[in-house]
Amino acid sequence: MSILSNTLPHHPEVQPFWSALEEGRFLIKGCRSCGRAHWYPRAHCPFCTSADTEWREASGRGTIYSYSIMRQAKPPYAIAYVTLEEGPTMMTNIVDSDLEAIRIGKPVEIAIRRQPDGDVLPMFKLA
């Protein structure tokens, strides 16, 4: 599904996220100064600008904020925004699930999946 094979730009700013994902761990960034977690991960907190941000192990649980099934694609796939238990909402795919059962508000859990092109991505499945 990745449109550019093996070309995800993993800058030093976010390399820890991808390294952890390779090990099966799902990290998000949080701010030690204001306390809030954010998405996507940044060196500086997008809420209070503090550079005192840290990687935190996320629960991997969330709920579907919105979604759409790309019916044109072969096979069809589901894109979604998932609101994490920790607060932020992130774009992802819903995989390993009955696409017709996906609904806004349903609980989901992390499903780290390696793509054919080699990229490992933080996807979710219906809980």
Place this chain on the structure above:
Amino acid sequence: MSINGQAYIVGAYEHPTRKAPDKSLAQLHAEVAFGALADAGLSKDDIDGYFCGGDAPGTGPLSLVEYMNLKVRHADSTNVGGSSYILHVNHAAQAIAAGKCNIALITLAGRPRSESQQKGAPQRVDNPVQPDFPWEQPFGMTTLNAYAMCAMRHMHQFGTTPEQLAWVKVAASHHAQHNPNAMLRDVVTVEDVANSPVIADPLRRLDCCVISDGGGAVIVTRPEIARSLKRPLVKVRGAAEAIKHLAGGDVDLTYSGGARSGALAFEEAKLTPADIKYVSVYDSFTITVIIQLEDLGFCKKGEGGRFVADGNLISGVGKLPFNTDGGGLCNNHPNHRGGMTKIIEAVRQLRGEAHPAVQVANCDLAMAHGTGGLLGTRHGSASLILERE
């Protein structure tokens, strides 16, 4: 400083082509530029300001200024996607008010049909190091499913129905039947939309805009020059812009940057939505129209579906005639950028030069509003309020 009354749109031209395999991109820009000059009764050498968006080939404005052999002292290539040109009118009015230029040319052109861009193809990546890239593109995000997620959320949160979405297309088709240049001239029904194939839930094929080659241009100038020309006077009453995004994960897909840009533009114009006789509103998809009409204050948030139903956007039928050229949904969406044609049809309405079947009676105040980028991620909204003087 307010730009209210500081600038006028004196030239407007929409290229009649919808497929241009034998024209270069620069040529299309020049053709719309010279078309707008002819409309205004001005010549090339009168232009001293040039504005273009991301569709301009080369580095910002440089190549096109050379290609058209212009001599400009002010240029602006702010690119916020399809709404850029509405934003450019705002910037041109500011530059004119500040004395930085007298006659500003704004152009848009593109040839995605001739370049065979696949429908639903992944969003073109402007810059592979853009920071959001690895968090979106690998998930198969396209323009289609990004907007579809906005529609899905709006339906969930406010009870908006597929039939209400369909009414936006139905209204556009009623207008497009009178436009000989429109790509889709057949009047469609709510049932036609409902029976078209699902592209990305909940959006169906007829919820989507057309893909077209072509373009358009407008010319903005100061009041004294506008009054010296022979065209009807179309005054800039108010203009504003706003950028909305995913806000560090604080995501709300139910509104656009238009909530801010619209309010600011009305404040500058000293008007309210109730004053507006005609609105050009960006219509990349049917949901785009519903969310923006709410944001601009034509109805309350969440009531857009009910507002657009039953022909309320059809000229001569409903309370708020919109996109009387057929809009991006039926007429033209050159280079996937619908902002320019929004301005042009608003100018036609204010001049009384829209097709007689869709011309709004006594159209003295109009609005053109656009969203560039993606409603479902980050976008630039631009609002423009115009008055026939």
